[in-house]
Amino acid sequence: MTDRPLSPADRALSDAVDRGDLDAVRAASAAGADLGARDAAGRTPLLRAALADRVAVAALLVEAGADVNAQDARLDSPWLVTGVTGSVPMMRALLPGRPDVALRNRFGGVSVIPAAERGHVEYVRAVLAETDIDVDHVNDLGWTALLEAVILGDGGLAHREVVDVLLAHGADPLLPDGDDVTARVHAERRGFREIAAALRAAEAVRADDSHPDRP
Missing domain, CATH: 1.25.40.20 (Ankyrin repeat-containing domain)
Structure with missing residues (x-):
């Protein structure tokens, strides 16, 4: 994990994920947002999407190359939290990312x-x-x-x-x-x-x- 400050594109991506705004997620990604950027808890945008069960957003991030195995400070990862939420659609959205x-x-x-x-x-x-x-x-x-x-x-x-x-x-x-x-x-x-x-x-x-x- 890194303490690198979030760029404007990174912040835009994080906000778009939290809103479930697919168009804004695409725009932030196109603007150079780091798919591996982490918030204060070490969570990536994909982990935030998985926690909120935003399946379409997660699928878009996985297609763009987001890491389904990136763990936060609590050792949660996008894949691992599907076992907590029980979301089968999210589980399947992450499978193309080859989860460990x-x-x-x-x-x-x-x-x-x-x-x-x-x-x-x-x-x-x-x-x-x-x-x-x-x-x-x-x-x-x-x-x-x-x-x-x-x-x-x-x-x-x-x-x-x-x-x-x-x-x-x-x-x-x-x-x-x-x-x-x-x-x-x-x-x-x-x-x-x-x-x-x-x-x-x-x-x-x-x-x-x-x-x-x-x-």
Whole structure:
């Protein structure tokens, strides 16, 4: 990151992004605005667009060459914040920019983890189907997306669906947290009966798969 003062074109671009003004974004870019210029928090214009879910603006910036992986002072990037907002249109707008799906946020997680925590079902489904993101990535807390969906979720319909989607995409139900507690045990402790049942069934499938000769 740099402390270089913003030029008039840079400021015009930042203001245009905040307004969602596509014509002004084009004009500022044509006037030489730096697509990598950062505000006081280290956010680029594309990150600001992603945070505000200004999909058309983001698509224009990506087409112009903006970096989808540029991280701010909090280690947020345009790509990473899609997992927080759960915006599938924004996720898809950033894909042409070749996002690094292994890029980690300040908790050491990839985008599918906060999405699972927040119950963003369609995002979890889309990011697993359309990228090669690691469904079993473990963050600095020792949690996978599956564990976060249970530990930080509310056990409601959205989180039940997230668990189902994660399992359908190969999430390992036997991976424990740092205290060697699995997602199923956490679900049972929290009284999430449907989630616990789904995880119990997935564990049984894993056990069968590990013993292919078992009758």
